[in-house]
């Protein structure tokens with residue numbers, strides 16, 4: 001079939017919205033009609049050429065939600081008409097990691113996904129016979145995409161898809177960092193560095209876990225306002241003094257849980273330094289630049305602080321994304337507050353501009369139905 005898609009042709013240049021050929025889903029694959037897709041930093045990171053593992057030409061996009069159109073041979077867990085959220089972090093339910101509760105990093109299709117291929121080593125997108133690669137196993141900047149069955153979470157059809165798409169990346173990452181990776185205990189003190197999509201999700205996750213005190217630090221007053229809306233009890237304008245300020249707010253000890261959601265290694269260090277001695281856990285969500293390292297004084301670790309990293313919030317997508325969506329539908333998470341702009345697929349580059357200008361939290365592309 002013919003589909004319109006936003007293609008990364010050349011690093012550092014605008015995405016080109018053009019018509020591609022999309023082949024039918026093969027065994028274990030699903031054809032999805034996209035309804036909405038968020039524009040996330042990782043798309044821009046790859047488009048800009050900053051990501052050393054990037055490749056082109058490829059169809060970008062990974063924060064998608066849509067409806068199953070057709071399924072390939074052997075697909076049993078999904079049927080046409082099902083509503084789905086796309087998962088750049090799949091869940092095969094069979095590999096060593098999927099069977100272990102300690103991680104969500106499924107091993108099933110990592111290698112092919114990293115090369116922009118579907119699990120059988122080929123692409124479904126093409127242009128005049130030339131293969132066009134997939135991106136993060138999702139390629140959701142397209143009217144339709146083909147994805148592995150194990151990379152789709154089936155969700156409640158009552159969930160509006162123009163908001164549900166945020167659970168495909170940023171929102172689940174933040175919520176999961178607090179709920180899965182850190183497993184914040186009720187009554188705790190928490191600090192979240194960064195109030196973008198990921199940090200705001202972490203604030204909401206700390207609230208859902210029953211934290212008593214949730215401090216959020218960001219550079220933008222507007223974003224701190226949003227953090228208060230998600231449950232932050234105190235907000236700080238981030239800077240060199242932030243660690244001291246947090247120690248003051250926590251009887252000199254630091255917080256039980258800290259979260260970094262900025263991508264800045266200096267802020268990661270602040271997150272470690274503002275975690276409490278004895279048991280403070282610093283959870284790193286941000287993606288640092290190539291070659292950057294995290295500088296930590298070892299004594300902080302010997303005296304009981306710990307550091308954890310969190311990819312997609314430790315969320316096992318097919319099992320847990322539907323549950324997070326239920327909590328939203330039950331009124332426990334305010335998702336509307338995150339969507340600042342609605343765009344068409346043709347305006348995808350505008351989504352990058354808005355992101356660079358920090359105009360709003362998320363731009364969401366809506367596909368004409």
Ligand SMILES: NC(=O)c1ccc[n+]([C@@H]2O[C@H](COP(=O)([O-])OP(=O)(O)OC[C@H]3O[C@@H](n4cnc5c(N)ncnc54)[C@H](O)[C@@H]3O)[C@@H](O)[C@H]2O)c1
Pocket residue numbers: 041042169170173193194195196197198199217218219220223238239261262263264267284285286287288310311312313361
């Ligand atoms: N681990 C994962 O699976 C995963 C998934 C999605 C995104 N990410 C990463 O998470 C990070 C955050 O993503 P986002 O979409 O929320 O980004 P964002 O740019 O919208 O938000 C980052 C926020 O950090 C704030 N900030 C910058 N410097 C600061 C400082 N010194 N102190 C306090 N706040 C500061 C900015 O003002 C901004 O609001 C990025 O690095 C992104 O690549 C990771």
Ligand SMILES: [Zn+2]
Pocket residue numbers: 040041042043062063169170
């Ligand atoms: Zn993302």
Ligand SMILES: [Zn+2]
Pocket residue numbers: 090091092093094095096097098105106107108
């Ligand atoms: Zn697996």
